Amino acid sequence: MGKRNRAALLPTHLPQLQNLIKRDPKSYEAEFLQQYRHFQSTLSIFVMKPDEDAKELAELITFISQVSVCYPKETAQFPQHIVDLLQEHCLVLNPELRRSLVQALILLRNRNVLDNTKLLPLFFTLFKCKDKALRELLYNHIVTDIKNANAKAKNNKLNKTLQSFMFTILESAKTGSSDENAVAAKKSVDICVDLYQKNIWNDSKTVNVIAEACFSPVTKISVTAVKFFLNTNEDKEESEDDDDDEADLKKMQMAQVHTKKTKAKARKIDLAKKKIKRKGKSQKAESFNFSALHLLNDPQGFAEKLYSRLASKEDRWEVRIMKMNLVSRVIGIHQLTILGFYPLLIKYLQPSQRDVTMVLVCTAQATHSLVPPDVLEPVLKAIANNFVTDRTSNEVMAVGINGIREICSRQPLAIDTALLQDLTQYKNHREKSVMMAARSLITLFREINPEMLMKKDRGKSATVRLKDGSVKVVHYGETSDGLVGLQGVELLDENAAEEKEDDGWDEWEVDEDSDSDDSDGWINVPSDNEDEFDIDMGDEDDKEKPTAEEDGKPKRRIGKRQLRKLQDLEKDEPLTEEQQKKLVEEMEIRRAEQQKKQEAVLKMATTRILTPADFAKLEELRQAKEDGTTTTKKRSAATDEKDDGQVDEYAILGPRKKMKQDYEARMASIQEGREGREKFGSKKGNKDRGSTTNREKARNKNFQMVSQKNSVLWKSKRSLFDKQKSLRAAITKQKKRKH
CATH class of the missing domain: 1.25.10 (Leucine-rich Repeat Variant)
Incomplete structure (x- = not known):
């Protein structure tokens, strides 16, 4: 059925x-x-x-x-x-x-x-x-x-x-x-x-489909496409997730140390370890967003079309600043020329402008070596006139100088000598942020073109390089030969030869009976009649001391004022024919030396593969050659610039002093600190205490431990009157508790 x-x-x-x-x-x-x-x-x-x-x-x-x-x-x-x-x-x-x-x-x-x-x-x-x-x-x-x-x-x-x-x-x-x-x-x-x-789709066709979406009349579509090209937070988010997982694992391990170990807790720790290990193995494929900008079929047309949309002012400000950022990135990466973009930026270079630091970032990103200095000069003057004045606050002044520094690091020819020397006067400003911004500008031009600085701002190493003729000023339109990063590569061979010579003494034996001057004991020093020691105790900003004359006469100590007078006299005197011939010969010798160095660099670049360790060693040797024994790392234009040409907004803002909090901010921080904390006050009557009271402990004690106490002995010896009195008191207490 x-x-x-x-x-x-x-x-x-x-x-x-x-x-x-x-x-x-x-x-x-x-x-x-x-x-x-x-x-x-x-x-x-x-x-x-x-x-x-x-x-x-x-x-x-x-x-x-x-x-x-x-x-x-x-x-x-x-x-x-x-x-x-x-x-x-x-x-x-x-x-x-x-x-x-x-x-x-x-x-x-x-x-x-x-x-x-x-x-x-x-x-x-x-x-x-x-x-x-x-x-x-x-x-x-x-x-x-x-x-x-x-x-x-x-x-x-x-x-x-x-x-x-x-x-x-x-x-x-x-x-x-x-x-x-x-x-x-x-x-x-x-x-x-x-x-x-x-x-999965990392080809140029995908990138150009997304690039076409940047011109969509629908705001959501265009914003999504623009964010794709500007997005750089993925790696940070992934690292933050990894840090959170590691923090949870450490927290669980510490909890297991101070608590009872169980199989369930051990199983949770094993699962957390496997999760972190799995995340490390199956890591998400790296998405270098700057490669998407390189895959554009027509970057010039893309940037011009996006700039025309930007100039029409159809979108709201948040969308326009994003498109402005994208246009500047494309201009900087592909070294495009859109001359109308810079006058558009000048309109927004006001301290009262919303997101003005982002506008400065866009200005710096859109600057490269092929932008005409005549186009950038009004931009720098607008920043200097609007930001670096006595009428603005210290933070605004620091932002303006930092913005000028970022632009000059990409196109040093955009600034003239008068404006640069005017900005460097803020190196002794009372506000630390302004002082550091001005000094960073001085440090930049010490490296790229120290001639534009005043003599007192050039520093020792820049002065030495100016005298040696090793400072090479790149003119507009001049292209480098690609060997700029290999300058001084012959120092690696010299250093390797020195290390090899040092290793050659390992098999030698020391003769203990040798009467050498280099043995332990007294060292011969010149007497008072002989040459004095020439010890340089000066800073970078000090002038170089005069060297000894070639005829063997003792050195004379000359004051700074006398040295300046002598230098001025030498400048005013006209050069003779012999001196002119000598200068021409020196210039020819120097050019021949530079040609030999260039050939040596080219030979090494074509015959030897340099590792990252070699480049680090080369930078160290260059620094040691310039400054003697100093090992401080100097600021370079490439340190602040990322691989994709992006400028960090914090490089424009600079170090900022923490502002004093008002009453509302202080009370908000106080209330935030009280969250999750038990209420302040007496703990009387709190049941969640760590231990029992002495009276409770006495009740639970063994009778043999308290049998000889006075209170216990007095109870057994009480009279009838005392017993009645204590009983009445107990009854009265119970009646009061009911009310």
Whole structure:
């Protein structure tokens, strides 16, 4: 009887029939065909009114998609029926039915019944539907499916088809005014960005599809595309997540030290260790965002088009500052020339301007060696006139000088000598931030062009380099030969030869009977009649001391004023023909030496591979040659500039002094510190105390321990009157407690 009832229920109870078909498909083929014919008839009726709710049709589609693998011939046209239904009536279908149809297609795709080249374009068009849950389902499936398709090898056919389809969706969002097209284009851009960051679609076509989205009239689409090119926080977020995991692991390990060790706690620690190890192995592919800027097909056209949108002032300020940042990055990386961009920046270079530090960052990023100095000179004068004045605050002055320094580090010819020397006068300012900004500007020009500084600001090493002629001032339009970083590379060979000579003394023996002057004992020093010691105790800012004359006469100590007078006299005297010939010969000798050094550098660059350790050693030897024994690392123009040409905003702001808090800020910090802390006051009556009181301890003591106490002995010797008196007191106390 039970079997008959179950057979009668099979046509209506689809989950039970599905289970039986998966176990034995041949035995239940008739029941399946009956349900499939029922699906076809229901579908033909539903197409007439597609906006109605069809719960029975959704159940049938789910059932057939689950068991279609068992009957591939009978269900060959089933996926096409669902695809046609979604293509024709996707916007008017019931949300539950539409989600069931999409889930059925995803199931068929996971079982390789459907081809993704036909399915994924349909899913992109379904983004037009106003169903947030459906969009999330489609988004996750598309990303996962493309990732799996490119897991073993690049599926170029699928990638090109989808990228072209996304491009058409973006174009439709530009021409059409419907919100559905805008949502589909936004989701398409999100998928491109996600796949690029996962290192799946990292080719130039993907980057240019996203670049085209920067010009979309829909603000959300353009902001997403611009953020893709400007995004640099991913590595920080990943490092923060790693730090959080390590902190949790350390916290668990410390807790296990001070508490009881259990198997559950040990299991949690093992799981945390495996999680950190797994994260280290399967690390997310590095996404260098600057490479996306390098993959642009037409960076000049891209920057000009984005600049024209920026000049039209159609967007709000937050979007405009992002586009301004992107234009400056593209100009700096590709060394483009857009002369109208700099006058646009001058309008916003005011201390009262919102996000003015970001405008200064954009100005510095858009500066490179091929920008004409005449274009940048008004920008620097505007910064100096608006920021570095006595009418502004100290923070504004420091920001202005730091901004000028960042611009001059990329184009030193943009500033004239008068303005530079005027800004360097702030090196003795009472405010530390202004003083440090001015000194950083001095340090920069000591390295790139010390002639523009005043003599007292040049420093010892820059003065020596000026006298040697080793300071090479790059003129506008002059290109370097690519060997700038290898200057002084001959020092590596000299250092290696010296180390080799030092190693050669290892096999020698010391003669203890030798009467050498270098042995332990007294050292011969010159007498008072001989030459004096020449000990240089001066700083970098001090002038160089005069050297000994060539005829062997003793040195004379000359004061600074006398030395300046002699130098001025020498300058005023006209040069004779012999002196002019001597200068020409010296210049020719110096040029020959420079030519030899250049040939040596070129030879080493073509015959030897330098490691990072060699470059570090080369920098150390250069520093030792310039400053003797000083090992302080000087500021260079490349230290503040990242690989992608980005300028850090904190380099413009500089070190800032912590402002004094007002009453509201102090009270807010006090209340924040009190969060999670128990209330201040007496702990009397608190049950959560660490131990019991002395009275409670006395009650729990063994009687033999307290039997000889006076209080216990007095109780046994009490009279009847004392017992009555204590009993009345106890009763009175109990009555008072009730009230």
